[in-house]
Amino acid sequence: MKSKIGLIFFYLFTSLSLYAPSAHDALHLLEGKKNLIHVAIIGAGPAGLSAAIPPTRSGYHTVIFEGLKPGGELMNAMVVENWPGVKKDSGAHTMNALEKQVKQFGAHFAPQEVRSVDFSQWPFVLTLSDGTSINALTVIAATGASQKKLGFEGEDTYFGKGIFTCGICDSSFAREKDIIIIGGNDIAIQRALQLASLARNITFIVPGPRMTAQKSMLRKLKGMKNIHYLYNKKIIGVKGEETKISHAEIFDCKTQKYSIIKTDSIFLSTGLTPNSELFKEHLPLDQHKCIKLREGRSQKTPIDGIMAAGCVSDPVYRQVAVVIGDGTKAGMDALTFLSLWGLDGVSQKAIHKDLYIPPASTSIQHIQTVSELNNATKRTQLPLLVEFYSPLCPSCRKMEAPLLALREKYKNLVKILKVKVDQDQQTTLIDKQNITIIPAFVLFNKGKEIKRLEGEATQETLSSFIDTAAKGRSKKRTTPLKNS
Incomplete structure (x- = not known):
């Protein structure tokens, strides 16, 4: 009964422009609530990270839920050259720089996935993949x-077994192989640029009479002798063995x-579908399955305190510069909402003890040399x-949440360590272990x-791997490590 009365007050206060709710009103509705977040951002692509900048700079507790695609689709881009004021660079490097900036302002990153939402009450309720229930004062949907x-x-049969969508993640399946890229757009060109140095031959299957990519993108393929084109074609089926296509x-x-x-492999590059499934029962969607925004120039949805930014709410532009602007606007809209409720200064301190702080993946110990690995094995049974x-x-970024969960599950059974492969001092350890594909998990x-x-x-796969390997059912190497 109390929550229903609170919800009535919430919608009454936020819908009447002549009434400005006070911090006292907000604190009353937050009484007894745990795991509070001022600004909860679902999605860690350019829109989500940009949305975090205004609230973190203003001192609000902001948590970015990375989910299954940390860094978003931009992480897969071979080259980003339409980011204003920034020299062209890979998508991964670009997102890494933005993430560092956001962390410097004080944003928290949570590797967990948001599995369900409830926008029928305030604070809004988010349920995470580890079962945690979050009470969010504002929510920004930036799921891309x-x-x-x-x-x-x-x-569907061969998805992940020969049919792929990520040129970087699945590049090992293109090495010295004949591959197909479906599509003639900018995304298709990105796939080709990622894979051209690895694949024996790349064939574009283009449904129309010509490539539709921008001329600047097409020029990047000039002179590549292993790239071929088939126009006015479409794939109607694939055949193969149990685990691979032929x-x-x-x-x-x-x-x-x-x-x-x-x-040997097919890479899909035929357009994008908004990741709006999480919100379809709670927010209105348009004919493109994008979240509908209110009319005007904001990122507000029809529910006060809920914003959306980036490709999940924009079916037209889908350029990184536009996405960043959308994210920034969404963050500022969140500030406006919190300010309306007087949630700053003293009121922020009043709920400080009940804030949600995500587990830190950095708490998993890192090692750098073979000697450190040997010492680690000697110190534990x-x-x-x-x-x-x-x-x-x-x-690799997607593995953070599963590793944290496994660390808790096996805390008295298995010790977990991490090696960052792009640090020079760890080259010897990487070479000794013959690491050629990442992520790699060695027991x-x-x-x-x-x-x-x-x-x-x-x-689930990692858990099964640990269970079977720990029982010694499969042995790959029996020689001890050598010190370096």
Whole structure:
């Protein structure tokens, strides 16, 4: 009954322009609430990180939930050259610089995924992948967009086994292989630039009579002899063995004829779908499945205190400069809402003890040399799981939440360490372990490697890997590590 009365007050106060609610009103509604966040941002791409800057600079407790795609789609970009005032650079480096800036202002990053939301009450309730319930005073939806699936035969069967969407994450599946890239847009060009130095041959399957990418992007492919084009074609199916594809069935839209092309991998590059599934029961969506915003120049949704920014709310522009502007506006809209409720100064201190502070992945110990790894094995009787990762690797970033969960699950059974592979002083350790793909997970017992897992994995897969490997069911190497 109390929450219903509070909700009535909330909507009454925020809908009447002649009434300005006070900090006392807000603190009354927040009484007894735990895990509070002033500004909760769902999504850690350019829109989400930009949205964090205004509230963090103003001293508000801001948490960015990274979810399954830390850094967003921009992490996969080979080159970013439309970021105003910044020399062209890789998407990963660009996002890494923005993340450092946001952290300097005091933003918190949570690797957990937001699994469900409840916007029918205030504070708004977010439920995380680890079961934690969050009470958010404002929410900014910045979940971006994902690669569209095409619906051809075998697409779901071979997705992740020969059909991919990330040129960087899945580049190992293109090495010395004949691959297909579907599409002729800028995203397709990005995929080709990421893979051209690895693949034996790249064939563009273009549904229309010409490439639709910008001329500046097309010029980047000039002179690449391993790139080929098939126009007015579309894939209608793929065939192969249980874990890999062998060929694609092609339909010629002009001649109405069918053909078969041998291929080892297919990379999808045919447009984006907004990641709005989380909000579809709570916020209105347009015909593109983008979150609808109020009319005007803000990022406000029809619910006061809920904002949306970036590709999840914009079906038209989808350029990084626009996305950054949207994110900044959303952060400022959050400030306006909090200011309306008088949630600054004394009122911020009043709820300080009840704020949600996400677990820090940096609390997992890092090692740098073979000697440190040997010492770690000597100091513990437990099996040792070592992750080799890079903060610039999108797949590695996705592993942060699963590793934190596994650390808790196996805290008395397995010790977890991390090795950052792009630090010069760790080259010897990386070479000794023959690490060629990241993320890589290597399980040691008494100084000996007993099993490894390479590439992106789910928490369930990692848990199963630890369970089976710890029982010694599979041994890959039996020689002790050598000191360096």
